[in-house]
Amino acid sequence: MKTSLCTTILYFFVFCFSSTLQAQTIRQYVSKNDKQMMEEYVRFLSIPNVSTDTVNIRKNAAFISEMMQRRGIKAELLTGTTAGVTPAVFGEIKTLGATRTIGFYAHYDGQPVNPKQWHEGLEPFKPVLITAPLESGGKILGPYKSGDAINPDWRISGRGAADDKAGVMAILNAYEALVKTGKRLNANIKFLFEGEEEVGSIHLDEIFKAHKSKLQADCWVIIDAPRHASGRKTIVYGVRGDVNMALTVYGAKRPLHSGNYGNWAPNPALKLAQLLTSMKDEKGQVLIKGFYDDVTPLTATEKKALAQIPDQDATLKKELGVHSPESPGRSLMEGIMVPTLNINGMQSGNVGPLASNIIPTKAEAVLDLRLVKGNDYKRQVEKVIGHIKNKGYQVVNGEPTEEERSKYPNLIRVDVKHGYNAQRTPMDLPIAKSIQAAIQSTTKEPVVAIPSMGGSLPLYLFEEILESKVITVPIVNYDNNQHAENENVKILYLWEGIETIAAIMQIK
Amino acid sequence: MKTSLCTTILYFFVFCFSSTLQAQTIRQYVSKNDKQMMEEYVRFLSIPNVSTDTVNIRKNAAFISEMMQRRGIKAELLTGTTAGVTPAVFGEIKTLGATRTIGFYAHYDGQPVNPKQWHEGLEPFKPVLITAPLESGGKILGPYKSGDAINPDWRISGRGAADDKAGVMAILNAYEALVKTGKRLNANIKFLFEGEEEVGSIHLDEIFKAHKSKLQADCWVIIDAPRHASGRKTIVYGVRGDVNMALTVYGAKRPLHSGNYGNWAPNPALKLAQLLTSMKDEKGQVLIKGFYDDVTPLTATEKKALAQIPDQDATLKKELGVHSPESPGRSLMEGIMVPTLNINGMQSGNVGPLASNIIPTKAEAVLDLRLVKGNDYKRQVEKVIGHIKNKGYQVVNGEPTEEERSKYPNLIRVDVKHGYNAQRTPMDLPIAKSIQAAIQSTTKEPVVAIPSMGGSLPLYLFEEILESKVITVPIVNYDNNQHAENENVKILYLWEGIETIAAIMQIK
Missing domain, CATH: 3.30.70.360 (Alpha-Beta Plaits)
Structure with a gap:
């Protein structure tokens, strides 16, 4: 308990000297309300969310709707033309005098699970706290009990804990933090939570076509995927x-x-x-x-950004037990292009x-x-x-x-199987620069700007159907075992994600 | 019933014109006693015999001991040094003035069964008569009722029916036929029925070492494996x-x-x-x-034998849906060498x-x-x-x-994992020639002589520990589904197997 409190306090002070007053307010709010957020998140993670489990997947949508309603956001289930499709959950907040609309997207479905492959004591849909990844000597602390103090260095294990219920929880808690701390919004905000991402977003095009005007935004911000392995905050301009x-x-x-x-x-x-x-x-x-x-060849800006990404290959090799990469002499980031x-x-x-x-x-x-x-x-x-x-x-x-x-x-x-193309947003667009600056305002360390991440999301649909820009802001730890057994999220990264998103919500 | 009798009579006449008087006597005996043999065989097949089912496997050993005692052969259970090992059943008949000893080996254990995989109406340990393989339109006739006439074209279905309780029943009935028809034996005869063959004969070496002098023989004849796919009688000189x-x-x-x-x-x-x-x-x-x-290169005799084996490749290709073999131009039998x-x-x-x-x-x-x-x-x-x-x-x-x-x-x-070497007996040894001649005396069609079969048995133990020659005489149909669901044996092949073995038992 002592350790937990000390770490929290230490973290808070480090944070205070490295970010803006605005970010500090949000941090303070998170620090005061962490138990309540954790309690809600654990309930959310306990609902099985394999994309093809159509009964349970709807329970997740209902849970998100309640989360939104508790925060004063009217929730709406969006479907396309195909009958019986898993709905996306939508909501919006109109801001008086706003000239811009920013959308926030996350997905609530998860990859298939084979419980036998999970570590003893871990189950996909019975979230537990662990002190660190079990592969690295972490210990299982057991289920979170309401009211217990939380050490941000701990992790929560469970399917979707990182990919991508973390996105849903961070977006909704960021909005709540702004409201509760009396911060002003400058743009209209939209929310969209998809339930079929892990099966290739097979009906997202239908949903976009059916609700095109409702989903209009200057930019959709995708909260998904892991931060750079250096641990620094990250912005990503494209996906494979x-x-x-x-x-x-x-x-x-x-x-x-x-x-x-x-x-x-x-x-x-x-x-x-x-x-x-x-x-x-x-x-x-x-x-x-x-x-x-x-x-398509990289632009000069993209090449420059690529050169500035911290080289994590040596660390990764050690951590993953990889002697040499698949293509000798090619870095992880080069391979991703x-x-x-x-x-x-x-x-x-x-x-x-x-x-x-x-x-x-x-x-x-x-x-x-x-x-x-x-x-x-x-x-x-x-x-x-x-x-x-x-x-x-x-x-x-x-x-x-x-x-x-x-x-x-x-x-x-x-x-x-169904596939889709890559997407890449130019790094020098004004909206892109605003979002990057907002993230930078929450951290002293330079934000890692990545021309394209390795993972895939059907982001071309945002460009092609909604005619919107699209930028990804990953928040979770890179060693989260996403898509695999023992998936987990570092709690610190949830809290920091909330701050990051709150900052983006406030851009003009 | 009418068909059954006709077929039996027809078969008997065809046989009479194609084999020696000796073989005809045995055939006549079998024909008169088929109901009684069938009744005993069905009881034998009803005892579950999965190698690892140590309780039932001993019931099989006890049943075989009774079968032997009914035929005047003193049965003995042989084990090695390891405690609790499934015993092999041994017996011997000494012949006055004999200069040779011939041993007959079969195994009474069977492969594991998954009853769900068996055809509806068939169960591994409830033997029933079928008119033909069910895959080829055969019908289930039901359990054999004592006294009913038997059509030799029918089959008996059940685990072990072919692999290798058929060997046990044919060996013991061949001996009984010789005794009951007053035929003279020329050699000493030994019997050995193993209960661990399907788990790799893991204690056969111990049993051989512990009972080396008891198991001494000039040649052990292994009654196991299927006859050549042409249906012709078969002798095999080796295993891989x-x-x-x-x-x-x-x-x-x-x-x-x-x-x-x-x-x-x-x-x-x-x-x-x-x-x-x-x-x-x-x-x-x-x-x-x-x-x-x-x-070791093939000898001239082996090459000649190989060239005389009927080519079944075209039939197999069609049956198995194989367009061309792995090595173009190489036959199945060539590949086996x-x-x-x-x-x-x-x-x-x-x-x-x-x-x-x-x-x-x-x-x-x-x-x-x-x-x-x-x-x-x-x-x-x-x-x-x-x-x-x-x-x-x-x-x-x-x-x-x-x-x-x-x-x-x-x-x-x-x-x-544990492995063992191949074994091959030279085809021109006098004992080998005698056995092949004995088999040939029971059939008009040329015996198929195979230098080595594709499958593996630890026959090197007979050579290395017992210092005996070893030859395999398969008796069952090749399409018997051994090791798989719906295992079955063609009744005709049981009767013919008895004749074959009786002929071998009489060599000088």
């Missing part, structure tokens, strides 16, 4: 696009005894390994024809205790292609399919038919 | 050896967001794919240095609904290496490990340490 492809290579119709048929029956696991190997070399270079074509081809998962037959001496019937891999400005996701997928065909594969639409089996030596099924 | 290797390639310590770290963090799935690709080319040739060395490197399973991250946009922390593959005469399983494993090291991998003993991660770019764990 993304598209997934699932590949299934077929072998014989039934699993075969590897003794009776080994050296005769083709092995789909080996064929898939060979196909994947043909796509990318040992230096991380994708070998697919034209894969790096189409990329280039399209990727990554294997998310690969499976054939069984490993471990279920392994048996067979030749499997099929082998599957899931790929994700990250795209940069200039790439078109459909064109990028076509390049991969073209490569597969050049390797002698016949692409089939499902389980191969007898005719296909008799006709073609190599059979593959390719399932392409 | 086998050893499994589990490989784990490591990536970063924690799963990483593929957007934030894609193009920077090494992907263990790709590294594994590249490593496996480096081991075997697209024509099925293993690229590991010296992999095909050590192989060569060591293999096969991927049993491969896994990294997730595919399907659990797939997420990450870079996985590790990638695993399980390999099995089938070995032929001349290979040593330890040496073969060393070749694979040498190849892995040549590819720049550091082999670690478990989850990599911090130091290993900082020191080596490529980390792999290699777990080698």
